[in-house]
Amino acid sequence: MLRMDGFVYRHASSWEEALALWRSAPGAQYVAGGTDLLPNLKHGLFAPKLLVGIGGIPGGVRREADGIVISAATRLDDLAADPTIRELLAPLGQAAALVASPQIRTMATLGGNVMLDTRCMYYNQTLFWRQALGYCLKAEGTWCHVVGGPKTCVASQSSDTVPVLLALGARLRLVGPEGRRELGIRELYQYNGMDHLRLTAGELLTEVVVPAPGAGFRGSYTKLRTRDSIDFPQLGLAVCGQWEGSTPRALEIVVGAVSPQPKLVRGLDAFLGAPLDDVAVAAIADLVHKQTRPQGSVHGDSNWRRQMAAVFTRRALGAMRG
Ligand SMILES: Cc1cc2nc3c(=O)[nH]c(=O)nc-3n(C[C@H](O)[C@H](O)[C@H](O)COP(=O)(O)OP(=O)(O)OC[C@H]3O[C@@H](n4cnc5c(N)ncnc54)[C@H](O)[C@@H]3O)c2cc1C
Ligand code: SF4
Structure with missing residues (x-):
């Protein structure tokens, strides 16, 4: 025990x-x-x-002039089933419904998912196991077993809702010892597995505000994991955009569970304003592949996870362009 x-x-x-x-x-x-x-x-x-x-603390979802406001205390099960989320932010509900298992989702909150500690197969182990290995840089040790060095921890940010919230440009309402503030979720995470959240001590996430998506919004979240019944992601891919037929007017792709910081794919503006044909879909998948560098802190071959980022992109865009 x-x-x-x-x-x-x-x-x-x-x-x-x-x-x-x-x-x-x-x-x-x-x-x-x-x-x-x-x-x-x-x-x-x-x-x-x-x-x-x-x-x-009460959870819940409501609409405000700013967008859709979600209490950080909202349980993931309630989030996935909420009518406003299902109607307007389907990929967020989809990601919430893919977290862990049904039992865990009835307890787990959105705030806990956003603030989740980074994970690593050399760290999320029993004390006995870690002691036998001589610990590691993130806890009690001096060496990273993933990068093979004494300086950098690359434990992964592995929350399923986070890539979608980044793709949607969500904002976080925080309260802390120094007062209240709002922070774009894209500013929250930094590339340091030992200290990946740009927060001050004691700060609480109270609400997540997602701008209401305009007409033509389409989005999806795809998760790679060994056991669909419970596992953390080995890779998570969110694709969100505004579409007119097969033409994207705005497009965001975010890859999660690859490093301490979710990866926002750059260079997608070049594909806006023209119908997304097979050549363009392949070029975007190639861009995602080039920019995705999964760290070995998570189970599964890193090259395979990287290839799957391209495969998921092709599938998501193929379905989305209609
Ligand atoms: C077997 C198993 C499988 C799992 N699989 C997945 C998975 O597939 N995908 C996934 O994303 N997660 C997974 N998880 C992790 C976890 O269940 C979820 O991330 C969940 O959303 C965490 O929420 P919680 O409310 O339980 O957080 P807690 O465990 O209560 O807290 C997590 C962290 O967040 C901080 N925190 C919580 N709320 C706030 C707040 N409002 N403001 C500031 N800090 C806060 C806590 O201090 C703590 O550091 C899994 C867990 C288990 C045990
Ligand atoms: S990435 Fe390295 S330092 Fe970080 S938890 Fe894993 S083994 Fe430890």
């Missing part, structure tokens, strides 16, 4: 209360659904003295 170190648990019923509890013991950690945090505590990856429970 895997045991956790002792800690105090305090329940918060609002974001403000959660922040006040955190202030009482900086170094405390927030726990929403607990589906990632609790296994990490059992693996001895960290041992906070205080856990501030935010899973009881």
